[in-house]
Amino acid sequence: MIKPISITSGSPTNLPPLLFLMTVSMIKDYFEDRRRRKSDKIENLRNTILIGPQCQTSNELNEQEIPWHMIKTGQLVKIKKNEFFPSDLILLSSSAPKNMCFIETKGLDGETNLKHRIAPKER
Numbered sequence: 678m679i680k681p682i683s684i685t686s687g688s689p690t691n692l693p694p695l696l697f698l699m700t701v702s703m704i705k706d707y708f709e710d711r712r713r714r715k716s717d718k719i720e721n722l723r724n725t726i727l728i729g730p731q732c733q734t735s736n737e738l739n740e741q742e743i744p745w746h747m748i749k750t751g752q753l754v755k756i757k758k759n760e761f762f763p764s765d766l767i768l769l770s771s772s773a774p775k776n777m778c779f780i781e782t783k784g785l786d787g788e789t790n791l792k793h794r795i796a797p798k799e800r
Contacts, residue, residue, distance in 0.1 A: 721746040725762060726755040768796045 680687040722744050729739035740755065745763045748754060753769070756762045771778045776796040783789045 723761060725760075726757075728753040728755055768794045770796050 724742045724744055725748070727741045727743045727748070729741060748763060754762070754766065756766075768778060770776065776798070777793055778796075779791040779793050781789065781791055
């Protein structure tokens with residue numbers, strides 16, 4: 678675009694291809710975001726078991742099935758074997774040997790190999 682050093686006499690010849698690529702990229706991103714939003718909405722409607730405060734009349738904990746989007750910070754959830762669960766949980770205990778569990782994070786990072794997590798030891 679600088680006339681003395683330009684081979685096109687200062688006319689912006691790179692602008693049309695650049696605008697075309699940016700427009701195509703914006704349209705593609707819009708549809709991907711829309712599809713992801715729809716997928717996230719379906720995921721957030723999955724149910725999990727919330728463990729509530731102790732009952733007044735017994736020593737058992739209340740269990741209630743709620744959708745993922747209703748889980749709040751600090752609440753306890755019960756995850757069963759081979760069950761999907763929200764990714765932002767901390768493992769407190771496991772029924773498996775050595776207090777260990779295996780998780781698959783392909784929805785987060787695309788990796789299909791299992792990662793092991795170990796719950797903290799009881800004190």
